[in-house]
Amino acid sequence: MRVHNFSAGPAQLPLPVLEQAASELTDWRGSGMSVLEDSHRAKNFAACAADAEATLRAVAGVPDNYRVLFLSGGATGQFSAIPFNLTAAGGRAAYLNTGQWSAKAIEEARRQHVEVEVLADEAASSYTTTPAPGSYTVPAEAAYLHYTPNETIGGVEFPDVPEAGDVPLVADFSSSYLSRPLDVRRYGVIYGGCQKNLGPAGLAVLIVREDLLDRARPDVPAIWDWKVMAATDSMLNTPPTFSIYLLGLILHWIQDTGGLVAMGERNEAKAARLYAAIDGSDFYANPVEPRSRSRMNVPFTLADPALDADFLVGAHEAGLTNLKGHRSVGGMRASIYNAMSDEGVNALIDYMADFERTRA
Known part of the structure; x- marks a missing residue:
């Protein structure tokens, strides 16, 4: 039986994508072998990677003056690559700190x-808020402004895109990548791990404006050098081929189900129903200020924490898995990424209501 998987990542994938991958697993494109076994230099995989990039460009509206890179190491690898590629040693960069991933x-x-200048730090609210527009000033000499649009652990999401002026805006979209329409032109660099909305763990997708490719330090390791990776079509090393293959299938699924406008509407509706259930109860609570609530990760607590274990046992029996909150936050967390269905969210809401009736 397929469960409703609320894991924060690796996360639930679209069932049609999994079924297609299963059907092709032992004989991909009539080759008599799996995509897992084919060479990354082979004609079939070259076409697969090219199709994934073309579909990403179409779905996200990526302009021609941006390069798309498929990179190993996830978003954490890019935490290192960003300063390597955009600053000289001792250079200055600006950051907005809204949670644990920003802090990392x-x-x-x-x-x-x-030289990191933290322009806004939401630690005083226990990372339940985002900085208000106009509450900070971006230094003109900063090499870039970095922020995390959605904090997976705290369930905090920026309701707006920060204004950075002429300073390149760099964004870690790991837990909200392609969850709604995106104006790529507002950014210098967009990056994120794929294991939330775009595929399995181990792959990062980076979209970088071409004029920023000439800023790398001379001593940056080649594997982290975006210009080198762009020049080799992300194949300086053997790329995570199966992850790129699945990324392509998921991008086509997004395209076939209405694109980012329809995806954004579905995600907004799912989140609104779940928050309404939480807010309409005296038994459950969400700690995040309403304007900064995430559409992807919804943390909530029970009125009596002693009931947490029973809640999780009952949820598992009802086919609702991976609802335990992050150890640093506690309580529960429902991650409702693109692949989470209306049925799954409704099943969680019904279970929460039943649990409250019997335990409140």
Whole structure:
């Protein structure tokens, strides 16, 4: 039986994509072998990677003056690559800190000997808020402004795109990639791990404006050098071929189900129903300020934490899995990414109501 998987990542994938991958697993494109077994230099895989890029460009509206890279190491690898590619040692960069993933990016930039200026730090609210527009000023001399549009752990999402002026805006979209329409032209660099909305773990997708490819330090390792990777079509090393294959299938699924406008509407409706159920109850609570609530990751607590274990046992029995909150936050967390169906969200809401009736 397929469960409703609320994992924060690796996350639930679209069932039609999994079924297609299963049907092709032992004989891909009539080759008599799996995509897992084919060479990344072979004609079939070259066409697969090219199709994934073309479909991403079509779905996200990527302009011609941006390069698309498929990179190993996930978003965490890019925490290192960003300062390597955009600053000189000792250079200055600006960050907005809204949670644990922002903080990790900041820490890694400092390890790369970047002078980090944190323009806004939401620690005082226990990372349940986002900075208000106009509450900070981006230094003109900053090499870039980095922010995390959606914080997976805290369930916090920016309701707007930060204004950076002429400073390149860099965004870690790992947990909200292609979850709604995106104006790529607002950004210098968009990146994210694929294991939330775009496929399995291990692959990062990076979209970078071409004029930024000439800023890398001379000593940046080639594997992290975006210009080198762009020149080799992301194949300086053997890429995560199966992840790229699945990415392509998921991009076609997004395209076939209405594109990003329809995806954004579905995600907004799912989140609105779940937040309404939480807000309409005295038994459940969400700690995030309403304007900064995530559409992808919905944390909530029970009135009596002693009931958490029973809640999780009952949820598992009802086919609702991976609802335990992150250890640093506690409570519950429902991650309702693109592949989470209306049925799954409704099943969770019904279960929450039943549990409250019997335990409140």
